[in-house]
Amino acid sequence: MRREFSIVRVKNEVTKWEFPLAWDEVTASPLAGPFSQLDQLRFDVAVGCFPFARRTRDGRRAWRVSGQGSGVVEVWITSDGSVFIEGETTLNLVYSLFVHLSETQRNLVLEDRITGVVHNEKSLLGLMRRDEAALVPFDLPEAAA
Secondary structure: OEEEEEEEEEOHHHHHOOOOEEHHHOOOOOEOOOOOHHHHHHHHHHHHHOOOEEEOOOOOEEEEEEEOOOEEEEEEEOOOOOEEEEEEEOHHHHHHHHHHHHOOOOOEEEEEOOOOEEEOHHHHHHHHHHHHHHHOOOOOOOOOO
C-alpha cells in the first residue's frame, strides 16, 4: 500500500493531547516550527544508521530503506526543515523508523499525509497492530492490559 507521512515537531503541551487527531480539530497551531540545521543533520545521520538504509544519490538528502517483507520507503530531509517518508510499505517499518528518529528529537508526531491524521508513538503502535491483525486469517486473543 502506498503511504505518505511527514514527521513534525510539536509544542510541549501537545504531547499531552489525545492521539490520533486531525489538524483541523485544533484551533491554535500545535507546530513548534521547522527543524534547525543541526536537527536536520542529526536526522540524516540517524536515518543512515537505520538497518537497510542506503543513500538515494539523487541530489537530495534522502535515504531508501528496505525492510525484509515490509516494503520500501524513501526518507528525505528538505532544506526548509521538513522530514518526509513515502513508499510502498507496511506500518511496522514506518513505526520502527519513527521510534528510531524519536530518540534523536523530542516532541515528534507523525502525520499521515493521505488521511490527515496525526499520531504519536502510542497511537501509531495501535494503528500498526490493527493493520497487522487485518492481515492474519484467524482471530488473535486480546492482549492482557
